[in-house]
Amino acid sequence: MGRDYYAALEINRNATDADIKKAYRRLALKYHPQNSSQPGAYDKFNELAEAYEVLSDLRKKATYDKFGEEGLKGGIPPESAASGAWSSGYVYHGNPNKTFRQFFGGDNPFADFYTADGNEVSIDFGGLRGRGVKKQDPPIERDLHLALEDLFYGCTKKIKISRRVMNEDGHTSSIKDKILTITVKPGWSEGTRVTFPKEGDQGPNNVPADIVFIVRQKPHPRFVCRKNYLIYTAHISLEMALTGFSVEVETLDGRLLNIPVNDIVHPQYSKVIPGEGMPTSDSPSTKGDLIIQFNTHFPEKLTAEKKRLLKQVLTL
Known part of the structure; x- marks a missing residue:
């Protein structure tokens, strides 16, 4: 036989x-x-x-x-x-x-x-295994641009990628699309990395590369984010800086804060509002601080009489 x-x-x-x-x-x-x-x-x-x-x-x-x-x-x-x-x-x-x-x-x-x-x-x-024939391709890194509100509340992003996939014969390949889902957690910060292992192009003699998305914060009209701190810049006059005033700040969740400032606002002065910043990623119920900085606008010119009065007031 x-x-x-x-x-x-x-x-x-x-x-x-x-x-x-x-x-x-x-x-x-x-x-x-x-x-x-x-x-x-x-x-x-x-x-x-x-x-x-x-x-x-x-x-x-x-x-x-x-x-x-x-x-x-x-x-x-x-x-x-x-x-x-x-x-x-x-x-x-x-x-x-x-x-x-x-x-x-x-x-x-x-x-x-x-x-x-x-x-x-x-x-x-x-x-x-070890130094075998199949070596993994280097990671493929892509920026993931997110609005500050996305990082404040968290969100879900779906991203379509096109990659080369091996056919059943183990030798030929074809291009196929795949949807990757990213669950953004409240409190993620600039530079957070999200890795999808081995989702790169496939080949007969390689291990597919990891695909890595790196969080990038889009510019915001009111705030700058530093880790879990929110920074807000208020524009005030010299009179306000010397005599006191109130600042209204609209928060990311739509509330309107009215913050009194009774101190003299000097160039290094800032106002800290505890608990009104960004959530922390490991404990979203805990928030950082809101820091208010000030840009004081000085008058471009003064009359002689105003200068005299200012000198009189400041020397008292």
Whole structure:
């Protein structure tokens, strides 16, 4: 009875070309003599190569399916051969490393499995680890621009990406879209990084890159945000700076704060309103402070009489 190439690759007779390639990839790595110390590993490695050589070739596979190993290697009798069918016996070349190199590419498929000092790097059942052939592409970083209100309340952002995805055959690829969902938490700040592991382009010999979104705050008409502090700039006159006034500030959640300022507003002065800043990401119910800075507008000129009166008042 002839050999069962399907059993050798641990697949059934309905296996597709992609199934055949996937099975050979997995088993050839498992039983490669440099990776396996099991007794008979080389014989199994050789058997896998022959099975793949036959089943990956449409004409050889068709002949094997109809006539078995005997018909494949002994040739098809003339009375059984159809036009264009196999006419002479198939001879396996007997070099499993040749098949392995052709499948994985390169003259020395295991070149990357060794360190500079010649020490071997192990290969696990499903492929390579350590300095294996598959290396991850560098991260792909993109800015995520958010309004200050998004960072105050939190929100959900859906982003469509287009990436290269491997087809079932393990060798070709196509471009497909995917929606990534980002749940923005209240209190996130400028520079917060959101990582989607291995969502970059796929390839036969690479680990897809991580996609990283970096939070960038859009300019706001009233506030500047520094971590969980909100900074508001009030424009006042010199008279107000010296005599006192009230500042109205509309908060991000729509409230109107009326803040009295009774101190003299000097250039370094600021007013701190506790608990009216941004929420903290680890405890959204806890908020930072609102800091009011002041831009004092001085008069462009004064009459002699006003100067005299000012000197009189300031010297009292």
